[in-house]
Amino acid sequence: xxxxxxxxxxxxxxxxxxxxxxxxxxxLTLFGSVLAHPKTQxxxxxxxxxxxxxxxxLFLPSLIFTHLGQSITLQKAIHWWFIPVNVLxxxxxxxxxxxxxxxxxxxxxxxxxxxxxxTGFGNTGNxxxxxxxxxxxxxxxxxxxxxxxxxNGVSYVSISxxxxxxxxxxxxxxxxxxxxxxxxxxxxxxxxxxxxADLSRPLLAEAEWPGIEDQLGTEHSKSPFIARLFLNHSxxxxxxxxxxxxxxxxxxxxxxxxxxVLVRKIRVVAKETPIHHILQPPTxxxxxxxxxxxxxPLRSCVYGGDAPLGFVTDSLTMMAGAAVPSVMLVxxxxxxxxxxxxxxxxxxxxxxxxxxxxxxVLPAVGIGVVWAAEExxxxxxxxxxxxxxxxxxxxxxxxxxxGAVASLRGYAVREASALLFWQHICAVFSLSFxxxxxxxxxxxxx
Numbered sequence: 001x002x003x004x005x006x007x008x009x010x011x012x013x014x015x016x017x018x019x020x021x022x023x024x025x026x027x028l029t030l031f032g033s034v035l036a037h038p039k040t041q042x043x044x045x046x047x048x049x050x051x052x053x054x055x056x057x058l059f060l061p062s063l064i065f066t067h068l069g070q071s072i073t074l075q076k077a078i079h080w081w082f083i084p085v086n087v088l089x090x091x092x093x094x095x096x097x098x099x100x101x102x103x104x105x106x107x108x109x110x111x112x113x114x115x116x117x118x119t120g121f122g123n124t125g126n127x128x129x130x131x132x133x134x135x136x137x138x139x140x141x142x143x144x145x146x147x148x149x150x151x152n153g154v155s156y157v158s159i160s161x162x163x164x165x166x167x168x169x170x171x172x173x174x175x176x177x178x179x180x181x182x183x184x185x186x187x188x189x190x191x192x193x194x195x196x197a198d199l200s201r202p203l204l205a206e207a208e209w210p211g212i213e214d215q216l217g218t219e220h221s222k223s224p225f226i227a228r229l230f231l232n233h234s235x236x237x238x239x240x241x242x243x244x245x246x247x248x249x250x251x252x253x254x255x256x257x258x259x260x261v262l263v264r265k266i267r268v269v270a271k272e273t274p275i276h277h278i279l280q281p282p283t284x285x286x287x288x289x290x291x292x293x294x295x296x297p298l299r300s301c302v303y304g305g306d307a308p309l310g311f312v313t314d315s316l317t318m319m320a321g322a323a324v325p326s327v328m329l330v331x332x333x334x335x336x337x338x339x340x341x342x343x344x345x346x347x348x349x350x351x352x353x354x355x356x357x358x359x360x361v362l363p364a365v366g367i368g369v370v371w372a373a374e375e376x377x378x379x380x381x382x383x384x385x386x387x388x389x390x391x392x393x394x395x396x397x398x399x400x401x402x403g404a405v406a407s408l409r410g411y412a413v414r415e416a417s418a419l420l421f422w423q424h425i426c427a428v429f430s431l432s433f434x435x436x437x438x439x440x441x442x443x444x445x446x
Contacts, residue, residue, distance in 0.1 A: 018439040021134030022432050025328055032332020048333040055126075055326045061285035063129065063320035064161075066313055067154035069289035070303045077294065079380045080159055082373060083390065087124055087163040090393045091171075093365050094120030094358065101353040108345055110179035114412040115350060117175040118419055119357050123396040124164045125282075126327045128157045131392060131431070133324040136385075144443050145385040156389040158286045165278055168401055176402070178222065178411040222410035331424070334400070339418035346415040355423055358398060359430035366394025367441070384442040395434050397423040 035043045098119030102112050132153035136143060143149045279287075292298045302309045344351070370390050373379050380386045398420060406416035 018435040019432055021131070021137060022428070022435060024137070025130055025134050026428055028325055028328035029332040029335065032329035033336040034332075035329070036333035036336040038336070043333075045333070045337075048330055051326055052330045055323060055330065057281045059319055059323035059326055060126070060129070061281045062316040063154060063323040064158045064282055065285040065289045066317045066320050067151040068158045068286055069293040069299070071148070071151045071155040072290055072293040074294055077290070080156070080386075082378050083156055083159045083386075084163040086369070086373075086390050086393055087160050087167075089369055090122065090124075090362070090366060091120050091167060093369070093394075094122065094362050096120075097357040097361060097365075098354070101350065101357050105347070105350040105353040107347060107350040111346055111350075111412055111415060113175050113177075113179075114406075114415060115346075115354060117172055118398050118402060118416070119354050119362075121167065121172055121399050121402065122358070122362075122393065123399040123401075124157070124160050124393050125399070126331075127396045128160070128389070128392055129154065130324045130327050131396075131435075132157055132389065135388070135435075144439075145388070149385055152383075152385055153389060156386060158282075158289070160389070160393060162283060162286065164399070165280070165283055168399075168405070169278055172399075172402070172405055173409075176405045176409045176411050178409060222408075331400075335421060335424060339421040344415045344418040346412075346419065351419055351422060354398075354419060355426050358423065359395075359426055363391070363395040363430070363434045366391050367437075369394075387442055388438055391434075391438050395431060395438075397427040 032048075034040060036045065036048055095116050098116035101119055102115040105115075107115050133150065136145065136149035136153050145153075292302050301307055302313055304310060307313065370379070370387055373390075374387070379390075400420060403413075403416045403420055406413045
């Protein structure tokens with residue numbers, strides 16, 4: 001039987017193992033904040049934007065490609081099916097909590113959808129990569145999650161990122177559409193402002209997905225187009241709804257049950273959904289890694305010490321090492337800008353409600369979901385890192401991409417800036433608390 005002194009040492013060791021990785025990330029973030037602070041300006045905002053673009057185009061794809069390709073096999077790919085499903089569950093649970101927050105805190109009516117999606121859509125990308133990288137910093141047998149902690153952890157996060165990207169281009173994009181009744185008088189102004197200079201954009205709009213506003217900006221991106229479409233608003237003319245071909249009309253007449261007008265409107269919505277932009281550098285890297293990793297001849301050519309193309313993989317590994325520090329530096333630069341100078345109309349009560357629901361309540365829901373999945377035998381047996389990443393998907397703050405989409409759509413820009421700022425400040429404490437909880441829950445079974 002262990003003595004009280006030994007038990008005390010074990011508790012301190014567990015707390016240190018869970019807190020120290022986050023302290024390292026906080027330190028990197030503080031460096032970024034000091035370098036980018038308006039009063040010091042050691043590094044200008046534009047430099048941080050270039051660093052963010054390097055992360056997006058080079059460092060993060062290198063990280064994903066080098067680790068996911070080495071880790072994945074056909075059997076593992078089958079066993080990892082619950083990771084993307086868990087992203088959907090966490091988003092759905094968060095949106096339900098967001099509805100409750102909106103009903104209890106009563107934000108302005110035009111910000112109801114923002115309250116829901118800000119609570120529901122978390123950062124399952126850059127922050128998750130950074131936390132996994134910090135937790136798996138100890139290599140070899142000393143790591144509580146095993147010698148392959150880093151490669152497996154990056155692989156798990158990479159798989160979940162696919163679902164997150166799809167959600168950004170579908171659910172988040174349409175949920176962040178400007179409210180119809182509050183934008184009628186602003187249409188002319190919105191059109192005039194849509195071509196703003198890149199230098200004037202805050203780092204928030206470029207911190208996680210650089211160039212998203214340039215890629216997705218359309219004539220309808222800053223207007224409540226879909227709301228007008230389905231409400232038959234006068235500003236949507238019949239010419240904007242695509243007509244069916246004459247050959248298709250006979251077929252549609254024979255199928256009397258088909259609601260033709262509704263189908264035509266749904267086609268317009270599908271056309272305005274920018275899902276075709278899903279292939280970005282990180283997703284391309286993960287797709288290539290999966291294809292190469294699942295084909296043994298290709299895998300042996302790219303990965304491994306004796307691989308003919310091993311020098312390419314080694315070069316990418318060197319660049320991948322800059323991903324996590326750069327992500328945290330950019331995050332620090334974003335936080336140094338502070339919340340928006342303009343006053344947020346979300347209200348303190350709703351802001352506190354979103355922060356509490358996202359950072360305190362949702363992780364507890366995640367523990368219940370992962371426990372239920374464990375009881376039903378849906379998880380990979382004996383892999384505690386797998387469970388840690390699943391729990392982490394419920395624990396991260398709202399995605400920084402919300403700020404970029406808000407800027408793109410001209411909806412809740414000030415509110416997104418203020419909310420993301422306070423969420424990431426509070427996440428330092430909530431992540432620390434829940435990391436201790438997760439370590440105690442998971443490592444007790446090792």
